Amino acid sequence: MTKYTPDTSFEEAAARRGYSRIAGVDEVGRGPLAGPVVAAAVWLPMDAVPEGLNDSKALTEKRRLVLYEQIMEVGDVSIAQATVEEIDEINILQASLLAMERAVAGLKTPADYVLVDGNKIPAAFGLDAEAVVKGDARSVSIAAASIIAKTWRDRLMVDLAQQHPGYGWEKNAGYGTKAHMEGLRNIGVTPHHRRSFKPIHNILYQAKSVSD
Incomplete structure (x- = not known):
């Protein structure tokens, strides 16, 4: 290399x-x-x-x-x-x-x-x-x-x-670390999450399926 x-x-x-x-x-x-x-x-x-x-x-x-x-x-x-x-x-x-x-x-x-x-x-x-x-x-x-x-x-x-504690953004800068994924499961999706990205899309889709 x-x-x-x-x-x-x-x-x-x-x-x-x-x-x-x-x-x-x-x-x-x-x-x-x-x-x-x-x-x-x-x-x-x-x-x-x-x-x-x-x-x-x-x-x-x-x-x-x-x-x-x-x-x-x-x-x-x-x-x-x-x-x-x-x-x-x-x-x-x-x-x-x-x-x-x-x-x-x-x-x-x-x-x-x-x-x-x-x-x-x-x-x-x-x-x-x-x-x-x-x-x-x-x-x-x-x-x-x-x-x-x-x-x-x-x-x-x-x-x-x-503004949105619980996702660890101050440490992970928004990357999908364990702490971030736990925050998503526990708190949900914020307006700052990228909805077109698969992990976020899947969470929103699952939430929609449950409520349908």
Whole structure:
């Protein structure tokens, strides 16, 4: 298995082709049963890239928080989301792409080239872009975007956990952990649950069957 470390090679290659404002974009939250999918777009000055950037999942929470502050300080950062309703309406993949489109569109200074984590480029970018598989472990701009998106979404789920206690969202960020599934069985489904996701759909369907 190839071990990557994020560097500036993708950004430098795009700059050599004449692009001057190269942003990275990543999303987080495709797998959870609850909460929105969140994307971040980040442009970093190549002479002030925070040290130690990496895929957000490979960092401790403490390290992520330090890097989050550093990225916010030096970068042009935009955070966007697609709601639970949008996820249920258009499916999680399309909602992820929509969140990424919104994040890129929200940058203070528009990008002229976008490095996208994964293997799909949102059709509505209207910008030159490049899909980078495992981009959050290979490009500093995408790694920065992954750190921003994950930190922001985790904080959101902590806030939602205070409004809807009993599901463990402050620890599991909406993923289908044992505590979350127990909460669903004991308390039921909240407005923040994704009804198109099978475990939630099944609970609602069973409840409907019982009441019919």
